[in-house]
Amino acid sequence: MTIGILGGSFNPVHIGHLMLASYMQQFGGFDEVWLTLSPLNPLKAGSDELISDLMRLKMLEIATGTSKGLNVCDYELTMPKPSYTINTLRYLEKRYPRHTFKLIIGSDNWKIFDQWKDHESILSDFGVVVYPRPGYPVGTIYEDGVDVINAPMADVSSTFLRKAIARGKDMTYFLPHGVFDYIKQNKLYGAKS
Ligand SMILES: Nc1ncnc2c1ncn2[C@@H]1O[C@H](COP(=O)(O)OP(=O)(O)OP(=O)(O)O)[C@@H](O)[C@H]1O
């Protein structure tokens, strides 16, 4: 099986993430997409807004539910922080020798991909699928090991959602089914229950 790894902080997971994962799984040549929770992005400083790993994991589990083809990967929670994607990919290929793993990243991350740890090994040993994100044109890619897939986009972000929730907005339809209820029940991001 070919598995697409979609990493993120998912603070919280939103419909943009799921639309992308679902599109890649059904149209992008992946048998499964694994939403891989990153406790801390190596290139981002930790912030007060980052809620606990376990709560972000729980929302990913609610979001993917019983869906066929979309899974949650929590391996990075056991790694030293910050977790590097190359280490995750190396672990996964050993743990699941019958699967092929490829990384899925947005064009925003592709722009700074040369700052990622062992980015050349990620390209040569695994491969990367880049999808365009608004404001970050993909341009011409000369490197081997990179495919571009034009997935349809919902222009929302976790930052937008956190701000909207803190202002008391009803974000039911911007979040996967059940996630807004979980946020309210646990009063996350300044939500009232
Ligand atoms: N609306 C979206 N559509 C498609 N991909 C997205 C969207 N939002 C984020 N992504 C991608 O999903 C992955 C995980 O993203 P992340 O958890 O950082 O979400 P985010 O919404 O960008 O968060 P934040 O606003 O907190 O930076 C990243 O590769 C990111 O580029």
Ligand SMILES: O=C(O)c1ccc[n+]([C@@H]2O[C@H](COP(=O)([O-])O)[C@@H](O)[C@H]2O)c1
């Ligand atoms: O391994 C690295 O050097 C590296 C550098 C920057 C980002 N990443 C990963 O890229 C994924 C997307 O990050 P983000 O914060 O843009 O959603 C997430 O899984 C990060 O851990 C990984």
